[in-house]
Amino acid sequence: MAKQYTAVQVYEMVDRYYQMKTSLGLAVVSPYSVDQKNTMVQDYDNLGMPRAQGVGDPTARQALNPVHEMVLPERMVKDYEVKVAFIDEWEHVITKQRDRAVLHWRLSGLKPINIAELEGITDRHVRRILNDVAKKMSEMSAMSEMSKVS
Template sequence: MGKQGQKIYNATEVLEIIDRYSHMKKALGFDIESPYANDIMVADYDNIGMPRGKYKISDPTPKQAFKNKSILPERLVKEYNSKIDFIDEFSTHLKRERDITILHWRLSGMKTKHIAELEGITERHVRRIISDIAKRMSEMSVMSEMSDVS
């Protein structure tokens, strides 16, 4: 275990956590602004008089959330919170602006293809940067564990 009982993840595990970060936050009920929701027509749907179904909530996900308040088992809630905390803690140690920007977009749920278009680099380069970030985060967590032991 790492800092304050935090688990240490290898680079592959960190990469998986980065890929699933926005999904885990949504599953825990955190409001995540989609990087794709900057279209005023989408953002202001209710105020432009668009028709809705006969029920107030037309999206099945909120219906499920309100119908059954504890969708996730407690074990998953703890696991997701631990993984989110890990990323949140170690992402603050990134120094390069491009790394910070690319990680931000990836954690918000943007696909690597769209990050590449936005940054003016190849998809392969985006994946390599994210992979390097995952490796450094894993190494930082190991170093953090070693400094806690001494």
């Protein structure tokens, strides 16, 4: 039987999804990366300017570089795998276009303030949407479990 999660727990899992996936070494489509060389400007060569070697900003370099070899305790690996699988399994129940877009951006690692700028809404509205998404995912998984028991 699959584990049941409250809406608060699902919200926290959505919030930490990107970190959990990268900690497990799984590929995540990052909204920060532009090209294979991890540079911020994709078409820089066509501007006629000399190309820098990589990213000079340490914060951007840390955000763009793949996670270095991390050693997680086995129980943490299993916990992360279960939580990532739960989100992957239940994200399809979100049907509203804006809700799906906000969820996509959050799962990709963007912070609510940045999502708000992209979507043209307030960060408070983004958090409200994420709360609704978490509630729906929690309810749908609970209803699914009840139908399996009956």
